[in-house]
Amino acid sequence: MYPLAEGGQLLWSGRPQRYRDYRYYLAVGVLLLATAVVAAALDLSYGVLIGWIVVLSMFLNAGFERNRERRGFIAVTTYLVTDRRLIFASESPPGIEFRWVQLADLRAPRVHDHGDGTGTVDFHPTALEWLRDQGFRPRPAWFPILPELMAVPDAARVAELIARNASSAPVVG
Numbered sequence: 680m681y682p683l684a685e686g687g688q689l690l691w692s693g694r695p696q697r698y699r700d701y702r703y704y705l706a707v708g709v710l711l712l713a714t715a716v717v718a719a720a721l722d723l724s725y726g727v728l729i730g731w732i733v734v735l736s737m738f739l740n741a742g743f744e745r746n747r748e749r750r751g752f753i754a755v756t757t758y759l760v761t762d763r764r765l766i767f768a769s770e771s772p773p774g775i776e777f778r779w780v781q782l783a784d785l786r787a788p789r790v791h792d793h794g795d796g797t798g799t800v801d802f803h804p805t806a807l808e809w810l811r812d813q814g815f816r817p818r819p820a821w822f823p824i825l826p827e828l829m830a831v832p833d834a835a836r837v838a839e840l841i842a843r844n845a846s847s848a849p850v851v852g
Contacts, residue, residue, distance in 0.1 A: 684763050690840050691760040695753040695830040696797045707739050758828045760837060762844050765826055780826050782845040788838035798834025800841070801827040 683689065714731050717723075723731075752769070759766040766779040786802040793799070804825055831837055 683761060688762045691837055693831050694757050696832060697830050704742060711735050753829055760840055785845060788841045790834045790838045797830045797832055799827060799829050800834050800838045
């Protein structure tokens with residue numbers, strides 16, 4: 680069922696345990712607080728203040744929608760680590776979609792511990808890669824993914840598996 684390369688070996692398989700991203704809400708809250716301070720200091724008119732509240736409300740709504748879509752995406756996703764590739768399998772009503780990245784093409788894995796036995800493994804994305812990924816969360820099928828394993832149990836062990844096999848992974852389909 681999963682697209683293992685011929686002679687490939689499955690090393691680990693798992694699903695995200697949960698997903699909560701509060702960074703976006705924190706940024707919008709700080710922006711809202713800064714706007715309130717500026718509005719009080721400059722004694723802005725009622726119309727300008729309402730305009731700022733509308734703009735900030737749109738940003739907050741975009742954050743809620745982004746998190747809802749991301750939770751929906753990871754609810755149907757399974758991660759597979761083989762001796763050659765990192766595979767993302769998404770099973771939803773239209774069917775199963777597989778995407779993969781060769782381990783040899785990834786940067787060194789980095790673990791973000793969530794403090795509850797789970798963590799996120801990413802591969803040191805550049806700021807431009809991260810921003811582009813945020814803009815394409817419900818992305819078309821042809822758009823490349825930013826590889827990360829979100830909220831997986833024992834993330835340090837998974838990252839170690841990836842790092843150990845990336846150096847010896849043959850670059851074969």
